[in-house]
Amino acid sequence: DTEVTQTPKHLVMGMTNKKSLKCEQHMGHRAMYWYKQKAKKPPELMFVYSYEKLSINESVPSRFSPECPNSSLLNLHLHALQPEDSALYLCASSQESVGRGGPQYFGAGTRLSVL
Amino acid sequence: DAKTTQPPSMDCAEGRAANLPCNHSTISGNEYVYWYRQIHSQGPQYIIHGLKNNETNEMASLIITEDRKSSTLILPHATLRDTAVYYCIVRNRDDKIIFGKGTRLHILP
Numbered sequence: 001d002t003e004v005t006q007t008p009k010h011l012v013m014g015m016t017n018k019k020s021l022k023c024e025q026h027m028g029h030r031a032m033y034w035y036k037q038k039a040k041k042p043p044e045l046m047f048v049y050s051y052e053k054l055s056i057n058e059s060v061p062s063r064f065s066p067e068c069p070n071s072s073l074l075n076l077h078l079h080a081l082q083p084e085d086s087a088l089y090l091c092a093s094s095q096e097s098v099g100r101g102g103p104q105y106f107g108a109g110t111r112l113s114v115l
Numbered sequence: 116d117a118k119t120t121q122p123p124s125m126d127c128a129e130g131r132a133a134n135l136p137c138n139h140s141t142i143s144g145n146e147y148v149y150w151y152r153q154i155h156s157q158g159p160q161y162i163i164h165g166l167k168n169n170e171t172n173e174m175a176s177l178i179i180t181e182d183r184k185s186s187t188l189i190l191p192h193a194t195l196r197d198t199a200v201y202y203c204i205v206r207n208r209d210d211k212i213i214f215g216k217g218t219r220l221h222i223l224p
Contacts (some may be wrong), residue, residue: 004158006158042117042202042215042216042217043214045211045213056211088156090158092159103149103161103164105161106159106160107158108158109157
């Protein structure tokens with residue numbers, strides 16, 4: 001089983017709203033990732049959590065706030081987003097941290113629209 | 116920046132083998148070649164990876180040249196469901212995944 005589950009599948013929010021994206025995996029993976037993908041572009045890494053600690057932040061604006069409550073869950077809290085933040089947000093996990101290699105397994109993504 | 120070069124698009128007839136090339140001329144000795152694909156509106160899907168030996172799994176085969184400067188992903192019997200963007204990625208154990216632009220593969224009925 002290589003399933004990463006993301007909820008919700010679609011989200012529409014205003015620029016003053018606060019919302020959260022959720023990601024869950026039950027593969028025992030110890031590294032989890034958030035990516036952002038704009039239309040017709042490849043995914044771009046945002047954050048990496050390794051053993052529930054934030055290990056990489058790719059200079060993401062503070063209106064995006066990641067959280068890893070436990071080894072199976074990853075959240076992305078959204079606040080005061082801009083229309084240009086509209087994108088597909090992808091979660092991934094891998095068996096070990098990014099420093100140890102191994103494939104990443106991706107969820108289906110949350111398609112976010114900011115009005 | 117991505118360390119790989121791929122053709123932007125390719126066509127393949129259904130039922131034939133799809134051979135997707137990737138150039139990675141600056142690859143280092145400890146860097147792996149990974150392949151992912153992304154079907155429209157879905158998350159990327161891991162396909163296969165290798166270091167220097169050829170690899171095969173239930174989805175595909177990966178052929179890496181002896182000098183490791185290029186590789187080919189082979190889908191042995193392409194179906195319409197294999198229509199996707201295929202990403203070739205070079206990374207070592209300490210690197211993040213950096214996606215390039217990939218190859219858009221069209222399977223023709």
